[in-house]
Amino acid sequence: MNDKKLTxxxxxxxxxxxxxGEAKADMKYQIEMQWLIAELTKAKYDALINQGFKPEQALExxxxx
Numbered sequence: 001m002n003d004k005k006l007t008x009x010x011x012x013x014x015x016x017x018x019x020x021g022e023a024k025a026d027m028k029y030q031i032e033m034q035w036l037i038a039e040l041t042k043a044k045y046d047a048l049i050n051q052g053f054k055p056e057q058a059l060e061x062x063x064x065x
Contacts (some may be wrong), residue, residue, distance in 0.1 A: 041062050049057035 045058050045062050048061055049055065053061070
């Protein structure tokens with residue numbers, strides 16, 4: 001029986017290795033993006049505090065990114 005029909009993925013090892021390599025590369029960019037989002041959120045929080053918002057208010061506003 002052809003495994004491709006069952007999974008939709010070609011089971012040849014070299015193609016799987018390529019797919020895995022692409023997934024790892026994509027994951028690196030996703031991690032970098034999460035760091036950038038965290039930095040922006042922290043900057044937003046700090047700016048809100050500096051403008052006189054209470055920490056609870058600033059935190060609530062940061063939830064709505």
